[in-house]
Every structure is written in structure tokens, then in C-alpha cells.
Amino acid sequence: MFNDVVHEVTAFDGDLDTCATWSYVLELGPVVMDGLVEVIAYDHVGNVDTAEVGIIYDIVPPKIQLAQVETFSESPNLYLHGTVNEDGIDRIEVNGGLYPIDDKRVFSIVLTLKVGYNEITLSAQDRAGNRGKESFVIYHKEYAPYIDVEGVERLGEDRYLIYGRCSDVGTIEIDGTEYPVTDSVFRARIDVAPGTDRVKLKVEDPTGKTTTTTVDLEARRETSAFYPVLLVATIITLLVVIVVYIRSVRKDQEA
Numbered sequence: 191m192f193n194d195v196v197h198e199v200t201a202f203d204g205d206l207d208t209c210a211t212w213s214y215v216l217e218l219g220p221v222v223m224d225g226l227v228e229v230i231a232y233d234h235v236g237n238v239d240t241a242e243v244g245i246i247y248d249i250v251p252p253k254i255q256l257a258q259v260e261t262f263s264e265s266p267n268l269y270l271h272g273t274v275n276e277d278g279i280d281r282i283e284v285n286g287g288l289y290p291i292d293d294k295r296v297f298s299i300v301l302t303l304k305v306g307y308n309e310i311t312l313s314a315q316d317r318a319g320n321r322g323k324e325s326f327v328i329y330h331k332e333y334a335p336y337i338d339v340e341g342v343e344r345l346g347e348d349r350y351l352i353y354g355r356c357s358d359v360g361t362i363e364i365d366g367t368e369y370p371v372t373d374s375v376f377r378a379r380i381d382v383a384p385g386t387d388r389v390k391l392k393v394e395d396p397t398g399k400t401t402t403t404t405v406d407l408e409a410r411r412e413t414s415a416f417y418p419v420l421l422v423a424t425i426i427t428l429l430v431v432i433v434v435y436i437r438s439v440r441k442d443q444e445a
Contacts, residue, residue: 251322252276252314263303263330266397270299274314274322283313303330335359335393335401342405348384352405353377356393363392382407 230240256272273295274282281288282297291297291314301310311325335357343351352364355375361368362376369378371393382389387408394400 249318249320251320252279252316253322254282254312254314254324256312256324259326260328261326263328264333266303266330266332268301268303268308268310268328270297270301270310270312272297272312276316278317279314281314285309285311303328305330305332332397332399334399335395337362337391337393337401337403339391339403339405342407345379348382348386349379350382350389350407351377351379352389352391356391357395357401359393359395361393363394365389
């Protein structure tokens with residue numbers, strides 16, 4: 191950043207033994223200027239010489255604009271997209287690392303967050319040496335995926351329907367076989383080997399965190415085996431009640 195531009199000029203008059211050195215201060219106004227300043231020198235007999243000096247004058251720091259600022263993230267990956275408002279800036283510094291800015295002033299960066307609070311600082315420097323900064327804090331907390339088994343139905347001797355909800359990770363693994371998950375809902379028809387007592391369910395999120403749970407099939411088989419007996423007993427009881435009621439009505443009519 192240059193508020194005053196100072197130049198030192200050496201002029202020669204005839205030979206190297208006769209010279210004059212002088213300096214001047216050029217005061218610039220509060221505007222951005224990027225160009226050339228022309229210097230003209232005259233000697234006592236009217237000879238003229240010119241020189242051009244390149245000047246970049248800018249007292250305004252560049253501005254960094256982020257497309258979106260998050261303060262909380264479950265994912266360890268933080269995606270930063272944004273722009274700078276000046277041409278000629280080809281790099282942006284983020285937490286000490288340098289990343290490219292394209293010719294449209296746009297940058298895209300992926301950072302890895304640690305668990306807990308993460309302070310993110312972005313800075314960009316223009317050609318005049320002005321530095322613009324932006325900073326924010328984001329909290330990263332890891333959550334394991336979840337599995338909620340809502341029901342298990344026995345469809346046959348060794349066939350079951352298992353259904354419920356889980357993290358929307360695309361698939362759920364049941365005893366090594368993957369089944370689809372749609373909008374966090376799964377319904378899996380599974381065939382198991384004879385005598386299988388339980389199956390294991392597993393989900394894994396994109397970061398590698400896993401959750402497992404088991405479903406007891408033995409209890410389902412016992413319930414299923416007892417169900418026909420219970421049904422027959424219920425029907426017999428109902429018939430007895432009906433017969434007793436009919437006899438009671440007939441006795442009342444005969445009386």
C-alpha cells in the first residue's frame with residue numbers, strides 16, 4: 191500500500207563527473223490507481239528526457255465473500271466456496287495453507303475438521319499489499335449411525351421380514367447381505383439357514399462409523415409355533431360360550 195510515492199532521480203549533464211541527484215514526493219488521492227507515471231527532465235539548453243514509473247496505489251483491502259458459513263457440522267469434511275472482489279489475486283490463504291483462485295475470482299476448498307471447535311481464517315492479499323481477512327468458528331461432532339428395528343415377521347420356516355428405520359446411508363447389511371434403505375426406512379425379506387437363532391444388522395456412514403444390532407429369531411419361532419395352538423384354544427372357548435348361551439336362552443323360553 192502506497193499513500194506517498196517517493197522517487198530518486200539521477201540526471202547527467204554531459205559526462206559522469208557532472209550529475210545531479212534529486213528526489214520528490216508524489217501525493218496520491220484516495221482512489222485506486224494502477225498504471226504509469228511519466229517523469230520529464232529538462233536541462234539548461236532545452237534538452238528533454240522522459241521516463242515512466244509503474245505505480246499500484248490501493249488502500250482498500252480485498253473482500254472475501256463466502257457462499258455459506260456453517261457453525262456446526264456432523265461431517266469431518268468442510269466445503270468452502272466463495273469469491274474475492276479484486277482481480278489479480280490468484281491465491282487465498284486458509285489456516286496457513288495456500289489455495290488457488292480462478293480467473294473468475296472463485297475458490298473452492300475442502301478442509302478436514304477435528305472433533306470440537308475449529309477456527310477457520312481466510313486471508314487474501316492484493317497487488318498493493320493490502321490484506322483482507324474473514325474468520326469463523328465451526329463445531330464438529332461425530333454421531334454414529336442408528337438402527338431402530340420396528341418389527342420382525344415370520345413368513346415361513348426359515349424366512350423372515352425385518353423392517354424399521356436407520357440412518358439414511360443407502361443400504362443396511364443383514365448377516366453379510368445388503369438391503370436398500372429409502373428415506374431412512376428399510377424392509378428386508380431374509381432367508382436364514384435352518385436353526386439360525388439370530389441375525390446381525392449393520393449400517394455404516396460415509397465417514398466409516400458403524401452401528402450394529404442383533405435380532406432374536408428364536409423367540410419369533412416359538413411365538414409362531416404357539417400361535418396355532420392359541421388360535422384353536424380361542425375358537426373352542428368361543429364355541430363353548432355360544433353353546434352355553436343358546437342353552438340358557440332355550441331354558442328361559444321353556445320356562
